[in-house]
Amino acid sequence: MLKNYILSAIRNITKKKLYSSLNILGLAIGMAGTLLILQYVRFETSYNNFHEHRDNIYRISYSKEKSGVESFNTVLTYMGVGPLMVQQFPEVVDFTRLHPANLITSKALIQKDEHLFEEEGIYFTDPSFFTIFSFELVEGDPSTALNEQFSAVISESMAKKYFGNENPIGKTIRKDRDENYIITGIIKDTPKNSHIKINLLLSHNTLSTIMGEHWDPNNLTAFHGHLYIKTVLGTNPELLAKKFPQFVMDYIGGKELAEQDVVLKFAMLPISDIHLKSHIEHEAEINGDQDIVDYMTIVGYLILIIALVNYVNLATARALERAKEIGVRKAIGANKSLLFIQYMTESFVVNFLAVTLGLFLVWSIQPFLDQLGAPKLQNTNILQEVWFWLALLIVWITSSLLSGFYPAFVLASYHPVAVLKGKLMANRKGILLRKGFVIFQFACSACLIIGTIIIFSQITYMRDQKLGMNIDDKFILKGPAVKDSTLNTKYKAFKNALLQLPGVKSVTGSNSIPGKELNSATWFSRVDNPEADSKFCYINAIQSDFAQYYELTFVAGHNFTETDQTAILLNETAVKLFDFKNLEFAIGKTLVIGNPNDPDNQKWKIAGIVKDFNQQSLKNDISPLILLKSDRATNFISMQLNRTETGFSNLGRTIDQVREHWLNYFPGNPFNYHFLRTEFDEQYKTELEFGRLLSIFSGVAILVAILGLIGLSSYTIQQRTKELGIRKALGSGTKGIVILLSKDIFQPILIANLITWPICWYVFSDWLTGFAFRTPMSIWPFMLSLAMISIVAVSALAYQITKASLSNPVKALRYE
Structure with missing residues (x-):
């Protein structure tokens, strides 16, 4: 019986080639689109789910409020918070810290022969890293790999890069020219759906030697790194989080801070929520967006529904054409149930052909997704994933049922006498329904x-x-990573050499550039108003020609002079924050870091006020910013290129000349550059x-x-x-x-x-x-x-x- 139904369905499909082709092609394209979106959603929501203990791993974040206004919110916490939480909270059974190699970023220099390479994904971490996370160690003992000072665990790809086909275990890798680490383990390359990308793990206790007297494993006053805790399975995170305020009061100076109207807060976030739900300062990487995933999920449903509506519309539109066939079948004994089954079978056959074609479309388009500007749609080879085939089966069955039920019901309900007498007319309700479907699609x-x-x-x-x-035509060099007492002299000579190049118009240096997260901030107070609350401001150390180079607009005061040693510039937002009467009134006033009554604290005199500018994207509000003059501000070297009416003059030649001077003045340092506009966007x-x-x-x-x-x-x-x-x-x-x-x-x-x-x-x-x-x-x-x-x-x-x-x-x- 089923065989006859299938053969009948195939005959009907081949009988009306145009109708069938449009039906199958529409369904196939809709299913392919839905499957691609499903792949995207699946990948975005799978972040960190490969960790065995994901349900009881949380990341701790830290924020501070002053007079009810949040000053900052960061993933960086104090070094001693993790051990203290294990001691004070029975729900917390373990912790691990990830200290970025460069304090804020995970970038560091790795030396091979006489050359230095800047690498990302380098962290100092505790031995408990491997008991909390499920990153696979392919060689070495996870319980001892990071116990000793100057021990390291390297990723497979980084091991291949620096040691070729040799086994790196027991060999030495050098960081920042003077730190030698013994490789004790090899970690499998980090999955794409991990918010932490690991290339090199260094033993956390090494920091005691590197930082010397500045090292304090129980530090509770300065930012240190990322903190992850592991709780007892079944712990209610909301109840645990409610204990944090008292924890702050008892151990982090909360009482003293409260007297200053400052509130310090810790928050915990499940590791599986970090990628889509966390967008605070110093994230390990740029995270995704839950709203976008939700929107794309809706889009996937809509595309499939549009395709199914197509099938229903065309199938019901052909009802009158197939009425005589139905009348004959009913006249020779076919009942309503059998006809319903027959047309549902046809729906399953059509949808099976559509699924097959859709699968082919998904497979065919995979290599071109990156060119289409949608690389996230090709993060995995979905044809090798079990979930994909299950999803395909579900889509086929669901679409067959949804698209076939109504047409089968309509066709099976025709009365044979009316059909064979030719008295069956188009139903007005059916026509209106089809128009409604078309309206829904559009x-x-x-x-x-x-x-x-x-x-x-x-x-x-x-x-x-x-x-x-002005960020146009700006060519940015990452400053020398190896810094010594000759840096200022070398930088000045390098700058003068660049200014002699016909393709370079001007040069300046700074510790941060537009588009980069500002990593330096602290509390400032007004010396002329010591009773006022201190204010939290971001800081950027710049060279004296920075404002002129970026064409900042002065609304009061003036730029740095050659003799200024303790002068600062404020943006308009900072002036409002300090509650000066007006811009001119702020000029000449003195700010101090910390307590204004402490004579030992550094004092800074306001020389000028610059018009607010967007240090970061326009997604963010403008933060209060203080610009400090520093001749050693060379984290980034910015060059203004000469542009002609036809574009840059001999750009390739200019870059080659800059590289030549770089290698001359800063040998061994990696030559990393980018265009500011591209990086900002x-x-x-x-x-x-x-x-x-x-x-x-x-x-x-x-x-x-x-x-x-x-x-x-x-x-x-x-x-x-x-x-x-x-x-x-x-x-x-x-x-x-x-x-x-x-x-x-x-x-x-x-x-x-x-x-x-x-x-x-x-x-x-x-x-x-x-x-x-x-x-x-x-x-x-x-x-x-x-x-x-x-x-x-x-x-x-x-x-x-x-x-x-x-x-x-x-x-x-x-x-x-």
Whole structure:
């Protein structure tokens, strides 16, 4: 019986080739799009899930509030917090610390022969690292690998890079030219879905030798690194977190801080939530966004629903055409149940063919996803994943049931007598339902298009917005990593050599550059108002020509002079924070780090006020900033390149000349450079990826909807052949026929847009509130969506409409 149903389904599929092709292709494209989105969502939500104890591993973060205003919120905590938590909380059974090799970042210099290479993913950590996390150690003993000072565990790829095919166990690797570590283990390369990327782990107790007298394993006053705790299985994290305020009061100086109206807080976050739900300072990497994952999940559902609606629409539209077949089957004894099963079988066959084609599309497009600007869609080879095949099976069964049930119910419900007498007429409710389905498809497509336009409008707005400084044509060198007493002399000679190059206009140095997170901050007080609260400000050490180089605007005072030794510049936000009466009043006033009544504390005199500028992306508010003059500020060396009307003059030659001087003055130091504008725009990487993904799947949704519209319109025009023939016979011209048929296209498109506009306005207005600086909502993305869908729809149906309008009415009425 089942075999007969399948053969019957295949005959019906091959009998109507155009209809079947559109149906299968629409379903296949929809399923392929959904599977790709499922791959993306699966990857984003799988971060850190490979750890065996993931359900009871938490990262501790640290924040501070002053007078109810949050000063900062960071993943860095004090060195002694981990051991103290194990002592004070029975729920906490273990901890491990990850101290970035360069205090804030995990970058460090690794020496090979006489050359230095800057590597990322280098951390000092405790031996408990391997008992808390499930990173696989392929060689070495996890219980002892990091016990001794100057011991190291290296990743497989880094071992290959520095030792080739030799076994690195027992060999030495040198960090920062003067630190030699014995390799005691090899760790498997970190999975892509880990928020911590490990290349080299160094024993934590080595810091006591490196830092000397500054080392305090129980430090509770200075930032140290990332802290992870392991709790007893079943611990309620909310109840544990409620104990933190008292912990601060008892051990972290909370009582003294409270007298100053300062509140210090610790927070714990499950390790599986870090990637999507944590966006605070000093994250190990740029994290994903839960909202984007949620949006893309909805998009995946919508694309599949659009494809299924296509099938239902076309299947029910053909109901009258298949009525005679149904009448004959019922007349010879087929009951309603058997007919229902037959048409459900046809749905399963069609969906099986669509799934097979969709699988082929997913496999075919994988190599090109990076070129399409969607690298996150190809993070894994999904064809080798068990979950993918289970998902494929679920999609096939679900889509077969959802798309087949209604058409099968409608077809099986026809009365044989009415069918065979030719009295079965098109049902008005069915026609309205099909129009409703078309409206739904275009509403979904319009929403995706509007979202794409608004996202790229916001990105364009942030890129084009005036930043309060000039970052164009800036060529940035990472400063010398190896610093000694001759650095100032070498830097000045290097700078003078660069200024002699025809391609270089100006040069300056600083400890941070636009687009980089400021890693230095502290509390400042006004000397003229010692009773006022101290204020938390970020700091950037710069050379005296920094403001001129970046074209900062002075709104009061002046730039540094050659004789200024303790002068500082403030931005407007910092002036407001210190509550000066006005900008001019702030000039000449003195700020002090810490207690203003302590004569030993460093004092700084305000020389000038610069107009607020965006140190970081326009997603963030402008923070209070103090610029300190320092001749040793060479973490970054910035060069202004000479630009002509045709672009940069001999850029390649200029870079070669800069490299030549670099090797001459700073031999052995890695030559790392980038263009500032490109690096600054990297801050919008998450939004760009979201925009690209949405644009790709907007195209998929429109394509699926248009395929359905082509099939439905083709069938509708065929059904209206007699009507069109009568109209032409009564004098209706080609133009009138075109307008009549076009109205059937524009009407659902217009209705769909009017329905979706208020929804999109609400959703994307809410999305834009996540940006400190945002583009104003306007009507043009909505109008553009309407225009785009209309143009695509008319273009796709132009041939059918033209053919129908030019047809000979005699042929349509020949047999009447």
